[in-house]
Amino acid sequence: MSTTKRRAAVLGSPIAHSLSPVLHRAAYAELGLDGWSYDRFEVDEAGLPGFVEGLDDSWAGLSLTMPLKRAILPLLDGISDTAASVEAVNTVVFTEDGRRLGDNTDIPGMIAALRERGVDKVASAAVLGAGATASSALAALSRICTGPVVACVRSEARAAEMRGWGERLGVDLVIADWSEAAMVLEAPLVIATTPAGATDALAADVPERPGTLFDVLYEPWPTALAAAWSGQGGDVVGGLDLLVHQAVLQVEQMTGRAPAPLAAMRAAGEQALSGGTAA
Known part of the structure; x- marks a missing residue:
């Protein structure tokens, strides 16, 4: 048992419904x-520098959610190769000598979650969406997918962003319009990175023998696509x-x-989502 007083928190905006406090306190x-x-704190990009500068040496680390994963970069003394690969940090650790070190645990977290379900390698994959989580998905796929990845996006601007990430991460990336999303559901691994409701219309297009769906949403759950897939x-x-x-x-x-x-x-986390507290 350790009674040393140490602090950590999750920062973001909005942050009220974050499950991170439930998970970390359970640990x-x-x-x-x-x-x-x-704890959790409502902090936006403008308020982030002041918040970080105001922390004392009782702080062990920070978890960061949107919109802070890139805003934190100028405030750090160093970042891991994993975080650098997508220019996004979701974890800051304060060292004993006062340094602020950034990492990205979303990418290895995705790989670990898939491995837990027996998915270590796939020959091809599809990504639905092109936001910040999609770049982490591409980074994870760069390690486990041996063939092409199709990304379904809604705009040419998003397509350009994804092409850039694909080149940077060494992914054999094929861009498709969102109207073609139903056709990519045949891939052995489909990663849905879109907001709630965005993939609901695809539920009717789930193939007869689907592979693995990784839907990054947890509330509401299951999504219409996840329910149809199961x-x-x-x-x-x-x-x-x-x-987790x-x-x-x-x-x-x-x-x-x-x-x-x-x-x-x-x-x-399951208890909190089933009606318990998410404080």
């Missing part, structure tokens, strides 16, 4: 870290799986304790 309880606290016997990896796996890595980095208690963290 602290399981690890006996009685002196540790984990109904056809396909494997589904959800947003809670991603959230990336949080496990954050807990390990911030506390120095490994392995983090994945089962306890997932149980806490």
